[in-house]
Amino acid sequence: MSNTLYCTAFLGVEVVASGSLQHVVTTVKDALNDRDLTQLLIFDDSTGKPIDVDFRGKTEDVLQRLEEHFGSSAGTEWNQQSARRVGRPKLGVVSGEVTLLPRHWEWLKSQPGGASVTLRKLIDEARHAGEQQSSIRASQEAAYNFMTAMAGDFHQYEEALRALYAGDRVRFYHFIDDWAPDIRHHVKKLAANAFPENE
Structure with missing residues (x-):
């Protein structure tokens, strides 16, 4: 295939x-x-x-x-x-128009590197935060789908789901600790990106 x-x-x-x-x-x-x-x-x-x-x-x-x-x-x-997933786009500078209020321009001009550098940094930070959130959501959903199909009647299933969506890795692992080994291992694999990086 x-x-x-x-x-x-x-x-x-x-x-x-x-x-x-x-x-x-x-x-x-x-x-x-x-x-x-x-x-x-x-x-x-x-x-x-x-x-x-x-x-x-x-x-x-x-x-x-x-x-x-x-x-x-x-x-x-x-x-x-x-x-x-295929690579990054080619880097290059593209000019465009940005409309901001005077106070925004004043703040941008006062930043190290000027307006362009600051805007690029802000955009990169926002993109990174968005990508991390998307990754967390996708991992949570994958774990949820599998858990619902295979572990819906397991001990502390609902508590584990709540911990998963609360982003609490320690409690999540605690609640699934006595599950069948292969199920537990696969749930952990699917939930690997379900928790914030800084946890």
Whole structure:
């Protein structure tokens, strides 16, 4: 498959395979019987959402169906995600017009480096803060999706969710500490970016 989707497969509370979707499907198709395959749950590592896989037929048939499915609807999404990650834009100065009140200009002129340097610094700081918030939200959502599917009836599930959204890593880890090891490990992996950097 042209764009790699990484996922993790669970049979009950145990991980049976992890890696690219193609690798996971091939591994479980070869290792598990039909009954186990009907109980298998595969989760997208980036969103925490389950991936529906039709295991009927030979491994080649399963992979062909996945290629057809993800080559159209989800394939576009993968392309957009990978396009966002490819390098930084070329640096260059572009002039433009900025309209500010006199007090804003006075403050900008008094800053070290002048108005242009100060504006660039302010924009970079705002972008960094926005990117961090987006990363936190995405990690929280992925952990939430997986927890809802796999740990909804686990001890202190609701308390763990509250700690996750409160950004309290210590309490979050405490609440999931007695969960099944593979579930706990995967939740921690999905929630790795769910807490502020300065915590």
